[in-house]
Amino acid sequence: MFLRNLITTSTEDYSEQINRLKNEIENADAIVIGAGAGMSTSAGFTYDGERFEKHFADFRQKYGITDMYSGGFYPYNSLEEYWAWWSRHIYVNRYDIAAGKPYTDLLKIVNDTDYFVLTTNVDHQFQLAGFEKKRLFYTQGDYGLWQCSKACHDKTYDNEETVRQMVSEQKNLKIPSELIPKCPICGAPMTMNLRCDNSFVQDEGWYAAASRYEDFIRRHKRLHILFLELGVGANTPVIIKYPFWNMTTANPKAVYACVNAGEAYVPKEIRDRSICINGDIGQILEKI
Incomplete structure (x- = not known):
């Protein structure tokens, strides 16, 4: 109308x-x-330009990523790489910010x-x-929450403690394998609680x-x-x-x-x- x-x-x-x-x-x-x-x-919380370069220059150099938005959809080769990106993305935009x-x-x-x-x-x-x-x-959704990637149950999980650990321990754009979050119900990998498809919890x-x-x-x-x-x-x-x-x-x-x-x-x-x-x-x- x-x-x-x-x-x-x-x-x-x-x-x-x-x-x-x-x-x-x-x-x-x-x-x-x-x-x-x-x-x-x-408020100045842009996803590209100088702010992106400040926090993600190494990801740009290795993967050719040019902004934070597209970085979330990049087809990383491993969950260790995926969570290296996402932990830093969450930290920069959710926890290390006023x-x-x-x-x-x-x-x-x-x-x-x-x-x-x-x-x-x-x-x-x-x-x-x-x-x-x-x-x-x-x-x-919320950057501070994770959910089961298969949406096997309707519950979300606070991620701050693990995200901070991922950020502090990542090397060569990978996190330690033992930090990869798994669903406590079905064992599938966890994912972000962000609405991008029908699996959003x-x-x-x-x-x-x-x-x-x-x-x-x-x-x-x-x-x-x-x-x-x-x-x-x-x-x-x-x-x-x-x-x-x-x-x-x-x-x-x-x-x-x-x-x-x-x-x-x-x-x-x-x-x-x-x-x-x-x-x-x-x-x-x-x-x-």
Whole structure:
């Protein structure tokens, strides 16, 4: 219904849009934050360029890998190599890292409001910044969790201790064979708890978070609710973007806001109740 009627322009200038967004944040009955990869990119947590070279130059030299995203899909010859990559990837993006400023700024902005966060990010940044865990729904997994590669049971496992050991003991881009994680139920190799195929495990915590999110939406569906979308691209629009559009359409009191560098657009059907800001998320949050 929406895709043929998208608009990217506004009759308001940049400052007016920011003021409108600030006013909505202050006056909304509730705020639903939908955060995508652009949020972490704004925080400086890029997957290529200088940051990639700093941590993965040896992988680039041996395998020709040019960014962290593609490195996760490289066909390594052994599990020792696979986990050398992934342990370092997890460590750099999950454990050896502080909360990015856009995340801490966002918390200051919404901390005194009734909010909930829906995110496709898997880097734990919201919890590092201090957001309440009960107000978070990580739909696509978490770098800090492993699961059975065969998904033989619906449970995930914390990986921090083993990841740190893998990083400290890897040599020649391999980890010791005895550190390869195995499923405690079927013995198959473990894998990342990241949604990339039908084997993704939705554990008890995932369903609990989904239930809290659904309850939040149900309790506020007729109120003045702000759907605040931050850095959501076109890779998985069915998780955040399309539902936000639909819920804004269904609720005449709702307002939709999109903040994204280069990808801020809105359907014409909800133009009058939308705020589109094309710019860096971190800079905009600072202004608010």
